[in-house]
Amino acid sequence: MFADESPEWNLDFDNSDTCEECGEVGAVIHLLRVENGSVSHIRLCQKCAENLAGRTEGMALVLAVPAIVGRVGKAKEKGETGPSPVPTSDSQVCTVCGTTLADVKETGMVGCSVCYQVFGDHLRNVVQGGEEPPAHLGKVPRQGSASDIHRREVMRLQRMLRELVECERFEEAASVRDRLSELERAAPGGSV
Amino acid sequence: MSAAALKASGLGLSRNETGIRFPHAEEATALEDLQQRVEAALKNGGWDEPWRVHDLEELSPAEMTYLVEKGLMSPGFADGTGEGRGFAVYGDEVASLEIGGGDHLRLLGFRTGDELSVLWSLLSQLDDRLEGTINYAFDPCWGYLTSHPEQAGTGLRIYATLHVPTLMLTGRLASIALELVASGMGLSPLWGGAGGIIQVSNRGRQGKPEIETIQEIEDISRDIVEKERSVRKMFMRENPIQVRDHIGRAIGLAQHAWNMSFPECVNLLSAAEVGLELGLVDVPGLVGQAAFDAMRRLQPAHVVMEHMEAKQSGLESPEIDQVRARMLREIFAGARVLS
Numbered sequence: 001m002f003a004d005e006s007p008e009w010n011l012d013f014d015n016s017d018t019c020e021e022c023g024e025v026g027a028v029i030h031l032l033r034v035e036n037g038s039v040s041h042i043r044l045c046q047k048c049a050e051n052l053a054g055r056t057e058g059m060a061l062v063l064a065v066p067a068i069v070g071r072v073g074k075a076k077e078k079g080e081t082g083p084s085p086v087p088t089s090d091s092q093v094c095t096v097c098g099t100t101l102a103d104v105k106e107t108g109m110v111g112c113s114v115c116y117q118v119f120g121d122h123l124r125n126v127v128q129g130g131e132e133p134p135a136h137l138g139k140v141p142r143q144g145s146a147s148d149i150h151r152r153e154v155m156r157l158q159r160m161l162r163e164l165v166e167c168e169r170f171e172e173a174a175s176v177r178d179r180l181s182e183l184e185r186a187a188p189g190g191s192v
Numbered sequence: 193m194s195a196a197a198l199k200a201s202g203l204g205l206s207r208n209e210t211g212i213r214f215p216h217a218e219e220a221t222a223l224e225d226l227q228q229r230v231e232a233a234l235k236n237g238g239w240d241e242p243w244r245v246h247d248l249e250e251l252s253p254a255e256m257t258y259l260v261e262k263g264l265m266s267p268g269f270a271d272g273t274g275e276g277r278g279f280a281v282y283g284d285e286v287a288s289l290e291i292g293g294g295d296h297l298r299l300l301g302f303r304t305g306d307e308l309s310v311l312w313s314l315l316s317q318l319d320d321r322l323e324g325t326i327n328y329a330f331d332p333c334w335g336y337l338t339s340h341p342e343q344a345g346t347g348l349r350i351y352a353t354l355h356v357p358t359l360m361l362t363g364r365l366a367s368i369a370l371e372l373v374a375s376g377m378g379l380s381p382l383w384g385g386a387g388g389i390i391q392v393s394n395r396g397r398q399g400k401p402e403i404e405t406i407q408e409i410e411d412i413s414r415d416i417v418e419k420e421r422s423v424r425k426m427f428m429r430e431n432p433i434q435v436r437d438h439i440g441r442a443i444g445l446a447q448h449a450w451n452m453s454f455p456e457c458v459n460l461l462s463a464a465e466v467g468l469e470l471g472l473v474d475v476p477g478l479v480g481q482a483a484f485d486a487m488r489r490l491q492p493a494h495v496v497m498e499h500m501e502a503k504q505s506g507l508e509s510p511e512i513d514q515v516r517a518r519m520l521r522e523i524f525a526g527a528r529v530l531s
């Protein structure tokens with residue numbers, strides 16, 4: 001019983017990112033709504049979306065997602081105007097799976113895990129707006145090397161420490177700091 | 193208000209194998225090989241509970257939909273086609289595994305109530321075990337890799353099912369949706385919006401630890417349900433006749449209809465639950481989570497599989513609406529509007 005995300009809900013309607021209300025470029029939100037049983041879709045900038053939200057009496061809004069979802073394929077224009085794009089050719093290819101940069105731009109999908117390295121610049125540009133992706137602080141495969149797992153735990157605790165200090169929870173911060181120094185002593189292969 | 197904020201909790205955990213292409217780009221033989229290796233691992237002992245491996249070819253449309261309605265299979269997987277696709281259910285339907293869908297593997301868990309953390313620890317354990325068979329595609333910066341780079345990361349989708357008919361009918365859901373989107377969440381209807389049942393879900397890449405995102409979704413869900421409850425009370429103060437009329441009519445229909453579509457049925461149960469929470473009605477057949485449970489049981493394939501003789505009669509049979517109406521009359525037997 002998971003909400004359906006079939007193509008009609010996936011909002012990949014066309015390549016435009018202009019707001020349908022005011023015509024400005026830079027629509028950031030898709031809204032789907034049900035009115036009298038029929039589904040309609042509208043692509044809006046933040047401002048128009050807020051205006052619309054204020055006058056929706058009687059209308060059942062049922063879905064809203066950020067426009068970035070599913071937009072990797074459309075980043076061609078964005079990539080060219082983005083910060084310091086690395087010169088790449090569309091014929092650049094992942095030799096492991098045969099996917100080309102043109103494919104990635106067309107479909108928004110990569111073919112294998114090696115693609116993440118081959119097309120790393122493009123993907124960072126599109127998914128992260130050119131910035132480094134946020135460090136992965138979630139679960140990691142157990143088969144990862146011990147030092148990988150250790151490094152990740154240290155990163156996780158360092159972040160926790162920062163947040164605890166920011167909201168002045170010093171007692172908890174102190175125990176996190178203790179745990180960190182323990183870890184640093186036990187670091188496989190020396191200091192971190 | 194003691195009722196749980198979440199009517200149901202759902203998780204989907206995506207994983208891919210390194211060394212082969214993602215499903216959309218891979219050839220049938222490699223995907224079939226993967227399917228066979230995974231199914232062999234599921235059939236081998238060593239799991240706390242047994243897996244039941246299904247043959248997708250042999251499932252009838254009603255059986256397939258039944259799995260989707262139970263939250264054991266995602267709608268996208270049910271609609272999919274291609275080679276090397278497999279499906280298995282864990283234990284007493286506490287979790288399931290899709291093989292060769294949009295990702296090589298996708299673990300699913302679904303249950304009623306506030307159970308996200310419990311589900312996560314179960315899926316995480318199963319994930320650890322599967323790792324003995326599958327070498328996961330993982331990158332220290334991106335996290336777990338998938339064919340859709342904007343979804344690389346934890347691979348975890350979290351779905352919190354909420355009952356918010358008043359927010360939906362008054363349009364207040366729109367502004368809530370905007371706030372959600374601003375914090376990287378999405379909102380979708382579960383049954384086409386019937387009964388004001390929605391699912392709040394995380395969207396896109398997140399580097400955060402799984403449990404933090406779960407916590408965030410739980411907090412957001414509780415806030416939304418709080419708003420729903422306060423808007424209900426406000427409505428009751430300002431338009432008591434309108435509210436009582438709406439709920440009273442729902443009870444009457446539920447007690448006396450002989451033909452009942454699923455969306456209408458969800459709307460009636462939804463109204464009855466609002467009536468119960470506002471203390472306007474007495475429905476002995478509905479207590480606690482029961483309204484949502486009743487909605488689940490009254491889904492089309494549930495009616496066919498659990499209450500009809502001709503299980504192959506298909507999901508178009510007009511008899512379904514008649515059986516559903518009868519079941520609804522039974523639930524509402526003895527229900528009354530309080531004055």
Ligand SMILES: [Zn+2]
Nearest residue numbers: 019022045048
């Ligand atoms: Zn606009």
Ligand SMILES: [Zn+2]
Nearest residue numbers: 094097112115
């Ligand atoms: Zn590749």
